[in-house]
Amino acid sequence: MCEICRQIPCHPRCPNAPEPEPKYECSECGEGIYEGDRYFDGPDGYICEDCMENKSVEDVLGLFGEVLTTA
Template structure:
């Protein structure tokens, strides 16, 4: 048990906690996608959840090779 956070394993915010492991790199922002984080595994490369939430529906559709139909 950790002497600072009293948890096993350490709480992620504890100074004794190990550094998070980067397992992928976002193809849009180039930030690391940490172990346990959600991401989109696209043909263009992985996209982090933050970049996905910043995209408009139109941008997302264009990114995956689709487009809106016009009536």
């Protein structure tokens, strides 16, 4: 049994667990996007959920080539 997580096989978050193969790579932060992760399939590449959450409304609109209009 693993001494850290006490599971067989290791819990996925256990430091002893083998790294899963990322399915895609985030085009902004370079982090892997793994099976079960949510991501944005944008025109310039895949963007992980973390990066999307850090975006402002203007950033997100910019992904589609749109901007906010001033009234």
